[in-house]
Amino acid sequence: MTVEARRDPRSEAGKWHRESRARHFRERAIKIVLAACACVSVLTTFGIVFVLIFETIAFFREVSVVEFLTSTTWSAAFANPQFGIIVLISGTLLTSIIAIAVALPVGLLAAIFLSEYASTRLRRWLKPALEVLAGVPTIVYGYFALTFVTPFLQSTIFPSLTIFNALSAGLVMGVMIIPTIASVSEDAIYAVPRGLREGAYALGATKREVATKIVVPAALSGIVAATILGISRAIGETMIVAVAAGNLAQLTANPQEAVQTMTAFIVQVASGDTPTGSLTFNTIFAVGTTLFIMTLILNIVSYLFVRRFREIYE
Amino acid sequence: MTRSGTGIAQKGGPEQESVFKTSTAVRYALDLVFTILVFVATMIGLVVLAVLLIDIARDGVPRLSWEFLTGFPSISPERSGVYPALLGSLWLLVITAIVSVPLGVGAALYLQEYAPDTWLTRLIEVNVSNLAGVPSIIYGLLGLGIFVNLLGPITGGQSIVSGALTLALLILPVVIIATREALRAIPDSVREGGFALGATRWEVIRGHLLPMALPGALTGTILALSRAIGETAPLIVVGAATYITFVPEGPLSAYSALPIAIYDFVSRPQEAFQIAAAAGIVVLMVVLLLTNSVAIWLRNKYQRRG
Numbered sequence: 001m002t003v004e005a006r007r008d009p010r011s012e013a014g015k016w017h018r019e020s021r022a023r024h025f026r027e028r029a030i031k032i033v034l035a036a037c038a039c040v041s042v043l044t045t046f047g048i049v050f051v052l053i054f055e056t057i058a059f060f061r062e063v064s065v066v067e068f069l070t071s072t073t074w075s076a077a078f079a080n081p082q083f084g085i086i087v088l089i090s091g092t093l094l095t096s097i098i099a100i101a102v103a104l105p106v107g108l109l110a111a112i113f114l115s116e117y118a119s120t121r122l123r124r125w126l127k128p129a130l131e132v133l134a135g136v137p138t139i140v141y142g143y144f145a146l147t148f149v150t151p152f153l154q155s156t157i158f159p160s161l162t163i164f165n166a167l168s169a170g171l172v173m174g175v176m177i178i179p180t181i182a183s184v185s186e187d188a189i190y191a192v193p194r195g196l197r198e199g200a201y202a203l204g205a206t207k208r209e210v211a212t213k214i215v216v217p218a219a220l221s222g223i224v225a226a227t228i229l230g231i232s233r234a235i236g237e238t239m240i241v242a243v244a245a246g247n248l249a250q251l252t253a254n255p256q257e258a259v260q261t262m263t264a265f266i267v268q269v270a271s272g273d274t275p276t277g278s279l280t281f282n283t284i285f286a287v288g289t290t291l292f293i294m295t296l297i298l299n300i301v302s303y304l305f306v307r308r309f310r311e312i313y314e
Numbered sequence: 315m316t317r318s319g320t321g322i323a324q325k326g327g328p329e330q331e332s333v334f335k336t337s338t339a340v341r342y343a344l345d346l347v348f349t350i351l352v353f354v355a356t357m358i359g360l361v362v363l364a365v366l367l368i369d370i371a372r373d374g375v376p377r378l379s380w381e382f383l384t385g386f387p388s389i390s391p392e393r394s395g396v397y398p399a400l401l402g403s404l405w406l407l408v409i410t411a412i413v414s415v416p417l418g419v420g421a422a423l424y425l426q427e428y429a430p431d432t433w434l435t436r437l438i439e440v441n442v443s444n445l446a447g448v449p450s451i452i453y454g455l456l457g458l459g460i461f462v463n464l465l466g467p468i469t470g471g472q473s474i475v476s477g478a479l480t481l482a483l484l485i486l487p488v489v490i491i492a493t494r495e496a497l498r499a500i501p502d503s504v505r506e507g508g509f510a511l512g513a514t515r516w517e518v519i520r521g522h523l524l525p526m527a528l529p530g531a532l533t534g535t536i537l538a539l540s541r542a543i544g545e546t547a548p549l550i551v552v553g554a555a556t557y558i559t560f561v562p563e564g565p566l567s568a569y570s571a572l573p574i575a576i577y578d579f580v581s582r583p584q585e586a587f588q589i590a591a592a593a594g595i596v597v598l599m600v601v602l603l604l605t606n607s608v609a610i611w612l613r614n615k616y617q618r619r620g
Binding site: 148 | 349443456541551580
């Protein structure tokens with residue numbers, strides 16, 4: 001009762017019975033206020049869905065769904081525009097695949113090192129240091145990709161690399177995603193029971209064999225979850241690709257060329273002076289809806305995989 | 315460990331294929347290679363981080379000056395400054411904190427201390443963790459649709475308030491999750507002791523749970539706020555301006571922000587603007603370093619007590 005006493009030191013006697021109705025009322029009011037706070041998160045989801053659906057319907061009144069899904073040209077900002085979302089999706093997938101090709105092996109091996117090899121002391125230093133990578137603002141990575149990685153690659157491995165290209169953006173994005181993959185994989189690896197490792201050691205397996213043939217397969221669903229989460233991050237990542245990948249909406253599988261992702265398109269239109277309510281402006285919501293659906297599906301699948309490895313070992 | 319035993323076991327049947335490789339020398343050599351491989355993989359991220367920091371410091375630090383910090387954007391890269399952007403970021407930070415902290419702590423208190431275990435509660439929980447995975451640019455579209463367009467007459471359209479509310483919703487899931495974890499770490503005996511003395515739920519929360527959860531919740535919240543300072547994409551979508559030649563006068567004013575200024579510099583072709591971008595990044599990173607240091611200091615203080 002320290003609180004009550006501090007609040008009103010005079011009401012020493014009969015404090016428990018006095019104004020119990022008022023206290024009851026206050027308790028109820030506070031509970032309602034707190035529940036309202038919790039509802040804000042639900043309202044946020046409704047808000048996102050409402051805005052996306054509302055503006056996307058406005059877009060599809062003028063552009064047919066079939067053209068949106070099947071056309072292979074994207075020229076939203078030009079006269080006589082064409083809206084083939086496949087072009088933007090391909091740009092998004094290209095940069096995301098490069099990012100995952102970097103982040104999955106590096107992140108997984110780092111997770112193995114942190115959980116199986118590093119001493120507790122080393123781990124306590126390395127984990128936060130790796131997590132700094134996820135805390136660096138993405139605009140900083142964009143600058144780094146454009147002014148350091150691209151010139152570096154041009155002068156060493158890829159002389160024909162254009163200034164804006166999918167490769168640098170994807171590589172740097174991969175570095176950004178390493179902590180995501182490493183930390184979710186490590187949770188899964190950590191959850192593998194000690195008995196499995198000891199059983200393998202007892203059969204004469206070496207440390208590497210235990211790590212690659214026992215621990216990784218046992219933690220596989222968690223590692224899959226980490227990978228899907230990483231892909232979801234890569235697809236939603238914006239500033240690296242907006243700065244370094246070039247904003248050229250073309251259908252290509254060549255990472256040395258410029259591409260435009262869904263996110264970069266939204267930034268390009270929003271930072272220009274496109275009038276609100278115009279067709280081009282509504283386009284960013286149609287693209288946003290596509291992006292939202294893709295990341296939502298990936299997040300749900302990842303969540304299901306995480307739940308599976310929890311069910312097995314916990 | 316019976317590592318050497320496997321070699322003997324295989325001698326009985328030469329035709330019999332086994333998953334066990336008998337040559338321990340090769341296996342130990344591979345072990346050494348693998349150990350080096352996992353160590354190198356762990357270091358790759360840190361090396362890139364070091365290269366990034368050195369590169370930016372080398373490009374940006376010589377460009378830093380008092381004039382850069384107090385100057386306004388200009389068509390001349392040498393005279394460009396980040397003063398309005400720096401102030402815009404501070405405005406955003408303060409309003410985002412004022413909105414997201416009470417909402418986030420309130421929601422966490424409800425979910426952790428009050429909510430009955432029903433489908434509705436579980437729906438809210440799944441919803442919170444799902445919101446944490448929504449790309450930040452989608453929050454920008456939300457802010458554009460709701461705060462800028464729908465509530466434009468109240469928020470002033472593309473104003474600091476619209477930007478800050480968008481960022482507040484963006485970091486809300488992180489604040490909720492951090493606060494819930496801090497509350498969960500408090501033993502139930504604290505709550506039961508309070509109830510046994512006749513305290514109501516709110517009295518227990520205000521007198522005991524909140525003070526005890528504060529450092530943990532604060533650490534997570536500050537980290538979330540520092541993420542908000544570095545966000546660029548949602549602010550571009552809700553209309554932060556790149557070319558602002560005045561200091562923001564109030565919450566309804568048009569504004570710029572540090573990451574927006576950096577994006578503006580970096581998207582210009584001239585070399586001198588790229589250097590200005592690097593200088594802007596140095597300023598941004600120093601701001602982030604300060605906020606993160608506060609968070610780490612709080613965490614260490616908290617851990618020592620626990």
